[in-house]
Amino acid sequence: MSAVEFRDASSADWTHVAGLLAGAGLPVAGAADHLSHFVLAFSAGTLVACAGMEVYGEYGLLRSVAVAASERGKGLGAAVVGRVLDRARTEGVREVILLTETAPDYFPRFGFEPITRADVPEAVKVSVEFTGACCASAAVLRLRLP
Ligand SMILES: CC(C)(COP(=O)(O)OP(=O)(O)OC[C@H]1O[C@@H](n2cnc3c(N)ncnc32)[C@H](O)[C@@H]1OP(=O)(O)O)[C@@H](O)C(=O)NCCC(=O)NCCS
Numbered sequence: 001m002s003a004v005e006f007r008d009a010s011s012a013d014w015t016h017v018a019g020l021l022a023g024a025g026l027p028v029a030g031a032a033d034h035l036s037h038f039v040l041a042f043s044a045g046t047l048v049a050c051a052g053m054e055v056y057g058e059y060g061l062l063r064s065v066a067v068a069a070s071e072r073g074k075g076l077g078a079a080v081v082g083r084v085l086d087r088a089r090t091e092g093v094r095e096v097i098l099l100t101e102t103a104p105d106y107f108p109r110f111g112f113e114p115i116t117r118a119d120v121p122e123a124v125k126v127s128v129e130f131t132g133a134c135c136a137s138a139a140v141l142r143l144r145l146p
Contacts, residue, residue, distance in 0.1 A: 006083055009038035016047040024066035030128030031064050038064065039083045041076055051080035053088050056123040060093040063129055081110055089145045096143045097124050104139035112141035
């Protein structure tokens with residue numbers, strides 16, 4: 001982990017982020033519009049992990065949490081999720097929603113709890129993740145930020 005560097009994404013990172021998401025089997029749709037709220041991790045100059053936040057006022061949608069297959073199990077997922085949550089908190093986000101088909105059992109370690117779609121704030125439902133990119137069977141989780 002010592003050689004890993006973290007920074008916020010810029011538009012120049014899009015191609016690499018899209019490649020990481022596709023490689024992890026995650027939706028790419030809508031991600032480019034929120035790239036400025038993505039946190040990236042690099043190892044020896046190579047993108048190895050990302051986590052994104054769609055910000056809707058005091059609500060956020062955590063998305064695009066991906067770690068390169070060869071780098072999993074080293075705490076990188078936790079590191080990028082922690083950073084993107086910290087950043088959202090400083091930007092005034094108080095409640096974070098997450099849709100996931102692949103990792104509903106990963107996120108409770110950060111304090112996320114299952115909710116129903118009826119509990120999702122209207123402000124977040126405008127996201128492409130709700131309107132098309134992510135399927136109806138995805139689990140919905142919520143984290144209230146202190
Ligand atoms: C889910 C993911 C981001 C985890 O990243 P990571 O860097 O390997 O995770 P960390 O090193 O922070 O944590 C490892 C722990 O998480 C657990 N874990 C990893 N993936 C998991 C999953 N899909 N579901 C439940 N637990 C998972 C590991 O078993 C390990 O558990 P332990 O701490 O008890 O040993 C990564 O596996 C990934 O990119 N998956 C594909 C994309 C995806 O499903 N993203 C989430 C949906 S947005």
